[in-house]
């Protein structure tokens with residue numbers, strides 16, 4: 001098995017199960033044209049997040065790491081009337097592209113793009129204290145995953161889901177001696193989760209258009 005096969009199968013899944021979608025296609029095109037790195041979730045991954053948000057009946061969603069708003073659009077579409085998504089992005093260029101992609105997708109009324117460093121934005125959001133998030137999607141710099149996870153957990157309720165992207169990293173996650181800050185961040189997350197009775201979690205390895213990686217899925221039991 002190799003990347004060629006994984007990509008071919010993802011493309012087959014997309015052709016077979018994911019109808020053409022003008023807003024998502026244009027979001028990718030606009031992101032490419034603006035020179036954003038093509039590191040958004042794949043379409044099948046985006047659809048999984050949509051399905052999770054739907055079965056969860058998520059009314060409030062938090063995202064850390066917006067990029068061009070591709071995953072934002074998938075998740076915001078799952079919101080019921082009156083639902084809200086807050087997303088954070090440190091790079092104002094990325095945020096501008098995202099805002100225009102989100103508006104073009106007809107979701108500007110539901111999505112708030114906060115521009116700045118999530119290390120500062122998250123404590124501000126916690127102070128705002130306008131209700132727990134049903135789903136949090138952590139997908140920014142990987143070294144800071146433990147910090148983001150703790151904050152997301154404080155803004156959760158029993159039954160909330162916290163998803164963390166890119167936690168397998170081509171298998172590098174099993175290297176306990178790694179000095180890669182991303183691997184360290186992910187390993188620290190797993191240690192925190194394992195020791196924390198507030199959450200029950202698993203990690204799914206994934207292959208596809210985005211290579212070999214994985215997603216952590218944590219169910220919040222309590223946040224105190």
Ligand code: SAH
Nearest residue numbers: 040041065067070071089090117118140141
């Ligand atoms: N969730 C997106 C992909 C996000 S890529 C999708 O799947 O469509 C990661 C993003 O996190 C980048 O745009 C990067 O600029 C942003 N980021 C990195 N460090 C950050 C920080 N400290 N605070 C907020 N955003 C950050």
Ligand code: DHB
Nearest residue numbers: 039040041139140165166
């Ligand atoms: C990178 C970041 C991501 O969130 C991702 O899904 C893939 C790659 C990166 O920073 O390279």
Ligand code: MG
Nearest residue numbers: 039139165166
């Ligand atoms: Mg990611």
